[in-house]
Amino acid sequence: MMYDLIIVGGGPAGLTAAVYARRAGKKTLIIEKDTFGGQITWSPKVENFPSHVSIAGMELGDAMFSQALEQGAEAELDEVLSIEDEGVAKKVVCASGSVFEGKAVIIAAGAKPRTLGLEGEQRLQGSGVCYCAVCDGAFFKGQDVAVNGGGNSALQDAVLLSEICRKVYVIHRRDSFRGEDRLVEALRAKGNVEFILSARITALKGGDELEGIEVTGNGGTRFIPVSGLFVAIGHEPDLGKFEALLKLDPRGYAESGEDCMTKTPGIFVAGDCRKKGVRQLTTAVSDGSAAALAAIDYLDFT
Numbered sequence: 001m002m003y004d005l006i007i008v009g010g011g012p013a014g015l016t017a018a019v020y021a022r023r024a025g026k027k028t029l030i031i032e033k034d035t036f037g038g039q040i041t042w043s044p045k046v047e048n049f050p051s052h053v054s055i056a057g058m059e060l061g062d063a064m065f066s067q068a069l070e071q072g073a074e075a076e077l078d079e080v081l082s083i084e085d086e087g088v089a090k091k092v093v094c095a096s097g098s099v100f101e102g103k104a105v106i107i108a109a110g111a112k113p114r115t116l117g118l119e120g121e122q123r124l125q126g127s128g129v130c131y132c133a134v135c136d137g138a139f140f141k142g143q144d145v146a147v148n149g150g151g152n153s154a155l156q157d158a159v160l161l162s163e164i165c166r167k168v169y170v171i172h173r174r175d176s177f178r179g180e181d182r183l184v185e186a187l188r189a190k191g192n193v194e195f196i197l198s199a200r201i202t203a204l205k206g207g208d209e210l211e212g213i214e215v216t217g218n219g220g221t222r223f224i225p226v227s228g229l230f231v232a233i234g235h236e237p238d239l240g241k242f243e244a245l246l247k248l249d250p251r252g253y254a255e256s257g258e259d260c261m262t263k264t265p266g267i268f269v270a271g272d273c274r275k276k277g278v279r280q281l282t283t284a285v286s287d288g289s290a291a292a293l294a295a296i297d298y299l300d301f302t
């Protein structure tokens with residue numbers, strides 16, 4: 001079955017693109033490998049998206065997904081492994097073995113959490129080392145945990161964890177935070193949060209489970225016993241498998257014009273995986289509409 005448009009990634013960019021495509025009558029399939037709603041579902045609270053003073057990221061993500069389905073988009077939970085450009089048709093090959101064909105494809109694959117690159121980090125994933133406090137925080141109820149990072153994700157994670165855990169260490173490599181002052185002040189007011197600034201995590205300790213972290217900074221190294229470490233040091237794109245179709249910048253982001261067109265006719269890019277200055281929920285949504293409108297134009301006039 002040939003789709004007009006296949007959207008790789010069911011986050012805010014992909015779901016917005018689906019709404020626009022469906023409203024133009026295009027047969028649309030969204031393929032998501034993890035959670036429809038994308039990265040925003042990891043945010044305990046979203047307070048900077050117009051229309052909601054405050055809303056849980058999961059609720060907002062669910063609403064976006066429902067809207068796309070309501071408009072008639074189809075959805076598949078699967079991982080896209082490759083896209084083969086056969087001119088008029090693009091073959092989208094998935095991990096399950098399914099192959100879908102589309103006349104146009106929007107890659108809205110988002111970005112994956114950046115890792116610390118420490119020995120044992122991969123082994124301890126799910127055994128103490130986590131990348132999403134909304135998803136995994138509840139497993140550490142009453143325990144001591146650490147959060148690494150200085151952006152809004154780390155600060156929001158720390159606020160959430162401080163309400164569940166006995167003690168939360170916030171470790172950041174600089175002496176000031178990149179995230180909002182409001183969140184920093186909220187954390188300062190908590191009795192169970194300790195900031196460790198100008199410091200880096202230099203080792204993970206433990207066998208089958210995380211037992212603690214080694215933190216180096218301010219002229220020394222200390223061991224902090226924690227059963228959970230939430231790594232929130234940003235995200236990076238994961239577009240290597242689509243490299244032949246895209247022009248990637250040195251950091252791996254896809255280059256495109258404001259219309260989200262790539263070097264390959266019929267292939268568009270949107271959201272956090274696109275090279276741009278501002279990566280916010282609002283700019284992901286903006287990309288989704290621009291990419292969909294460009295794809296609709298491509299479908300109607302080529």
Ligand code: NAP
Binds near residue numbers: 048149151233
């Ligand atoms: P971010 O803003 O890029 O912050 C990443 C943090 O990790 C920075 O503090 C950075 O340190 C630190 N870092 C990076 N690499 C590191 C490494 N190798 N070792 C140790 N620390 C490292 O990422 P984010 O917090 O995920 O946020 C991404 C975007 O989403 C931001 O624009 C943010 O405002 C937005 N966001 C919004 C909401 C919301 O409104 N609900 C929630 C979460 C995120 P430096 O500061 O030294 O560079």
